[in-house]
Amino acid sequence: MAAINMMQLSYRCPKIEVRQSKIHGRGLFAKADISTGDVVLVKGGHIVDRKTLREKITPRLGPVEIQIDDDLFIAPVTQEERELSMLYLNHSCAANLGMRGEITFVAMRDIRAGEELTHDWATTDDDDYSVECKCGAPNCRKVLTGKDWQRPELRRRYAGYFSVYLARKIAASCHSEQSEEPHNRSSDHVE
Ligand SMILES: [Zn+2]
Numbered sequence: 738m739a740a741i742n743m744m745q746l747s748y749r750c751p752k753i754e755v756r757q758s759k760i761h762g763r764g765l766f767a768k769a770d771i772s773t774g775d776v777v778l779v780k781g782g783h784i785v786d787r788k789t790l791r792e793k794i795t796p797r798l799g800p801v802e803i804q805i806d807d808d809l810f811i812a813p814v815t816q817e818e819r820e821l822s823m824l825y826l827n828h829s830c831a832a833n834l835g836m837r838g839e840i841t842f843v844a845m846r847d848i849r850a851g852e853e854l855t856h857d858w859a860t861t862d863d864d865d866y867s868v869e870c871k872c873g874a875p876n877c878r879k880v881l882t883g884k885d886w887q888r889p890e891l892r893r894r895y896a897g898y899f900s901v902y903l904a905r906k907i908a909a910s911c912h913s914e915q916s917e918e919p920h921n922r923s924s925d926h927v928e
Contacts, residue, residue: 746781746813746822753777753854760827760872764853771848777834778842778854782811782822804862805839806902828881829855831874835898836860845898859885861900 752771758764771777780803785794790802790810798819802812813822826834826842832855835845842856855872864883871877878885885891886903887910899907 743821746818747824748776748779748781749824750775750777755825758827758853760829760853760855762827763825764827764855765825767848767850767852767854769850771844773844773847775844776837776841777844778824778826780811780822780824780840780842782813782818785810785812785814803840804864805900807863811840826854826856827872828858828870829853829872829874830857830870830877830881831855831872832857832860832895835895836900837898839900839902843898845895857885857891857895858883859888859891860895860898860903862886863903863906 749765750771752767752769752775753765754768755763756766758766765778782802784805785802786808787810790812794801794812794814798813798816801819801823802810803824804810813819824842833845833848833852834842834854834856837843839861842854848854858881862883863886867880867882870879870881886899886907892899892907
């Protein structure tokens with residue numbers, strides 16, 4: 738066990754390990770089979786707004802955060818905390834982990850030992866970035882944006898696995914589309 742002052746900020750289930758990844762740098766890999774719905778990771782850190790993240794954290798620590806609401810992120814704030822909070826979870830356009838809530842990552846399907854664990858930024862992010870993707874998945878989008886959660890095919894693919902704050906936006910936009918349709922309520926209702 739680590740000393741109390743070096744306690745992990747994030748949780749990693751015992752079935753996974755950090756190794757070199759073909760996608761990017763270090764990644765997370767299954768050491769044993771993982772079942773659909775298993776909790777794999779829980780992100781820990783400080784809750785910060787976008788301004789603090791961009792001005793004070795990203796320049797020093799790099800991309801270390803998970804977005805949890807429109808203007809809230811969870812991230813380490815010091816170099817020492819970085820290792821204790823980092824998930825080393827790469828993006829894939831064919832992700833095998835989805836969200837339960839805003840900080841908990843669960844297996845969206847059965848995952849075999851040896852597979853890399855991945856998350857699709859579309860399930861957590863609502864931002865204004867646009868970056869090239871080289872994840873290597875057959876269905877790679879090539880360009881990732883902070884608005885990918887709005888894409889219909891991703892809403893279908895990740896239904897039930899979006900961060901809750903995004904799921905609420907998706908439900909609200911579906912509701913407003915439905916309410917534009919005419920109601921079929923019968924007008925000649927007889928008592
Ligand atoms: Zn990709």
